[in-house]
């Protein structure tokens with residue numbers, strides 16, 4: 001992390017995604033670079049900076065002298081050892097000797113200097129501490145030209161991260177076991193993979209992305225089976241198929257499930273473009289595929305069914321509802 005004065009970029013930039021920790025923002029940038037996004041178009045900008053000094057303990061003469069002795073001894077040893085190596089007659093023995101002297105004299109000198117320093121500041125600073133900068137948020141900023149591409153990539157990135165690996169699943173189980181032992185299980189039952197809502201700030205206002213997973217538990221169910229949204233918000237749906245069986249996501253007008261389903265059946269599962277009653281439709285997605293669907297902004301408040309049009313899936317329960325409410 002090389003630090004230098006950074007000139008304000010000459011092109012318009014905006015926030016592609018926002019993270020609570022620097023590590024997450026860093027991973028997101030790494031991911032974007034892996035996806036061949038141009039390097040010079042990215043920046044991590046921390047927002048809401050504050051300087052935090054964490055007090056770690058009390059300081060008195062003894063403590064100050066001990067700290068000084070430790071750092072003095074370390075310095076003395078590392079200075080003494082290489083100096084001893086210059087001895088032509090017995091370099092190693094001399095190096096060890098000088099290292100030992102360095103350690104002893106370093107410790108004594110360090111303790112004296114630290115004690116004196118403490119004496120001069122006594123009463124004003126009787127504590128030890130570690131300090132650093134903290135930020136409320138870390139924004140990944142991108143140039144406007146590549147903003148759409150970056151946003152799309154980052155949505156995928158979040159989805160990838162939230163998919164638990166086998167070892168993570170195991171860790172969760174043992175964690176759940178611990179919670180159970182502690183009698184703390186209440187309220188934790190609803191947690192599930194990938195069903196997260198991701199609010200992301202874009203230049204044009206807040207675009208809300210809802211994530212829908214095809215059938216993560218292999219029970220012929222969308223997860224989640226109910227989505228809610230406000231009529232006023234620009235809405236996008238990210239549909240992921242995490243399993244081996246192909247699935248689709250088709251959002252229909254209220255009351256148009258039957259004809260849309262039949263149109264899909266007549267076409268091997270895939271709803272032909274332009275089918276009446278379809279608001280937004282994915283292809284039939286194979287395993288690990290992800291698609292973003294824009295939901296038109298002019299939907300009137302109401303309940304809109306979404307269905308899987310792969311033959312047989314709807315009848316087995318692959319259906320859900322998008323509830324659009326008035327502001």
Ligand SMILES: [Cu+2]
Nearest residue numbers: 247308310313
């Ligand atoms: Cu399906």
